Amino acid sequence: MELLEALCRLPAPSGSEAPLTAFLLEYIEQHAPGWRVQPRVLAGEEFQDCIILCFGQPRTAVFAHIDSIGFTVRYGRQLVRIGGPDAEPGYRLVGQDSQGAIECTLTVDEQTGALGYEFTRDIERGTPLTFACDFRQTDTTVQSCYLDNRLGVWTALRLCETLEHGLVVFSCYEEHGGGTVKFLAKHIYETYGVHQALVCDITWVTEGVHAGQGCAISLRDSLIPRRSYVERIRRIARESGIAHQLEVEGSGGSDGKELQHGAQPWDWCFVGAPEDNVHTPDELVHKADIDSMLRLYQVLMREL
CATH class of the missing domain: 2.40.30.40 (Peptidase M42, domain 2)
Incomplete structure (x- = not known):
C-alpha cells in the first residue's frame, strides 16, 4: 500500500494534475524495466497532463483519471x-x-x-x-481521501507489470466536466484502431453493491453502455471465478461519458471497486475489492 498512500498524498485536483503526471512519468521510468513488456510512452504538450502507455499490439484501452475533487x-x-x-x-x-x-x-x-x-x-x-491526507489501513480496509481515483491509478500501474497487449491511459479533468478523453480517444482510435475500453474508476457502496463482495461491473449509470460489449465482460468475469458484483444506477458518470459522446464508435464499461464515504476525506474501500479489481483487470485485458 505504500504506492497507494504516495498517490493519495499528492494533491492533484482537476486543472492541477501536473505534479501527479510528473510523479507517474518518473514511476514509469523507474519501474518499466521490470515489467513483462516495455510500453511506448506518449506524453507532453500534445496530451496536456495526460499519459498514454502502449503495450504490444493493443485491442483494449484502460482509462484511469488522475485528478481529484x-x-x-x-x-x-x-x-x-x-x-x-x-x-x-x-x-x-x-x-x-x-x-x-x-x-x-x-x-x-x-x-x-x-x-x-x-x-x-x-x-x-x-x-x-x-x-489533508490521513491514510489509514486495517487488515481488511484502506481509508483516505482521494481513493477515487488514486486507487484506479494504482490498479492501472499494477496492471502494467504483467500487461502484454493493451493501452493504459491516464486522463485528466474527469471530476470537473471532463474534456481530455475526447482527444485521447480520437488519437487512440486513429493511431491504433482500438475502440473498446474499460473505465478504471471507483464507484459507490449502495443498497445493491456491498463492500467486500468484489469489484463492480456497471451495467449503467447516467449513460448506458452497449449491452453486447458488457455481456462479453460479464461472461469473462463469470468464467474467471473472480468475485464481482453488478451495478445498476441512474446517475453518475465517468470517462465513459466522453467516450460515448465522442465521434468514434467506442465501446466502454465501468469496472471498479466500491467505496463508502464518497468524496469525503475518509473514503473507505475493502481490500478484498481492491484484490478483485486488479485480478479482474488482468483477466479482462487478456481476454477482450
Whole structure:
C-alpha cells in the first residue's frame, strides 16, 4: 500500500494534475524495466497532463483519471468547489500559494451554505485546496481521501507489470466536466484502431453493491453502455471465478461519458471497486475489492 498512500498524498485536483503526471512519468521510468513488456510512452504538450502507455499490439484501452475533487479560493475567504466534494465544517484543507504552505479549516455558512476557510492570513485567489491526507489501513480496509481515483491509478500501474497487449491511459479533468478523453480517444482510435475500453474508476457502496463482495461491473449509470460489449465482460468475469458484483444506477458518470459522446464508435464499461464515504476525506474501500479489481483487470485485458 505504500504506492497507494504516495498517490493519495499528492494533491492533484482537476486543472492541477501536473505534479501527479510528473510523479507517474518518473514511476514509469523507474519501474518499466521490470515489467513483462516495455510500453511506448506518449506524453507532453500534445496530451496536456495526460499519459498514454502502449503495450504490444493493443485491442483494449484502460482509462484511469488522475485528478481529484477539491476547492478553489475565490475572493476574500470564499471557496468554490472543484467537482463535487462533500463539505462539512472542520474539514482540514491543504495547499500552496506564493506566500507558502497552507493548512486551513473549511467553514460552511449555516444560513446560506456558502463555503469558506479559516486561516491565519488571506490565501491568494485562485489557489487550489484539497483535503489533508490521513491514510489509514486495517487488515481488511484502506481509508483516505482521494481513493477515487488514486486507487484506479494504482490498479492501472499494477496492471502494467504483467500487461502484454493493451493501452493504459491516464486522463485528466474527469471530476470537473471532463474534456481530455475526447482527444485521447480520437488519437487512440486513429493511431491504433482500438475502440473498446474499460473505465478504471471507483464507484459507490449502495443498497445493491456491498463492500467486500468484489469489484463492480456497471451495467449503467447516467449513460448506458452497449449491452453486447458488457455481456462479453460479464461472461469473462463469470468464467474467471473472480468475485464481482453488478451495478445498476441512474446517475453518475465517468470517462465513459466522453467516450460515448465522442465521434468514434467506442465501446466502454465501468469496472471498479466500491467505496463508502464518497468524496469525503475518509473514503473507505475493502481490500478484498481492491484484490478483485486488479485480478479482474488482468483477466479482462487478456481476454477482450
